[in-house]
Amino acid sequence: MSPVQVHADPTLAALSPQAATPVAARLQAAGPAPAPVAPPHGIVDARIDRFRPAPAASGHGPVIPPEQRWRIEFAAGLTIVPYAAQLDAVGIELAVVGPQDDIVYVTGLSRETPKIRHGKRAQENRFYFTWGRGDLEELDRVLLANAGVDVGQGVIVHFLTPEAERTMLDFEKKFKKQPLERVAQTVFRIRKTFRGYEIYVDRQTFRSE
DSSP states (O other), X not given: OEEEOBOOOSOOOOOEEOOOOOHHHXXXXXXXXXXXXXXXXXXXXXXXXXXXXXXXXXXXXXXXXXXXXXXXXXXXXXXXXXXXXXXXXXXXXXXXXXXXXXXXXXXXXXXSSOEEEEXXXXXXXXXXXXXXSSTTHHHHHHHHHHTTXXXXXXXXXXXXXXXXXXXXXXXXXXXXXXOGGGEEEEEEEEEEOSSSEEEEEEEEXXXXX
16 A cells, blocks of 8 residues: 655646647557555555645644644555546546646546646645655656656645545544544545445544543
8 A cells, every 4th residue: 555645845846748649649658657666565655735734623622634644545556547547536636836836737647638727836725645655656757748747857746636635534534433633643545446446544543642
């Protein structure tokens, strides 16, 4: 599995878009992605944060912010097709952040023609994650190239859509039915279903009383 955490990275560099080509041709032209190297226990490391702090939580005590308590684990050894399908199913936007506060977003990664849009860092406050190791970053680069986006020296990030964030928070609350003030860490994983893929809570740890 490959863990993800939510975080903000100040070292953001440039990107330059390329022309898009049909998905079958793109995948063949790109060739096979470098084989992922499975870290110990099948974990691929990643970090989660957000561009701007979330409002302070209310309650009986301080709630650890999601960017500090959430982790997402992807299976090690993923190939490009299931990886793209998982990102789409969970509600994750692949993006490249440039040096001039520009962000290029790519969605519909498993579709024939991925959707590309442009935004500004100043307008972004969602959760995002980056890989702590390069195992799945190579697949990200292939997917971006297939969509016609040249990463260059840019920083690759993955944004959680508001729907994905709400789903994860709802699943987190229902898993052990404990107040969020008690939750130290919630680990999510992605599993295959008859409809495709879905995210779920695998385990939680709790703060001492």
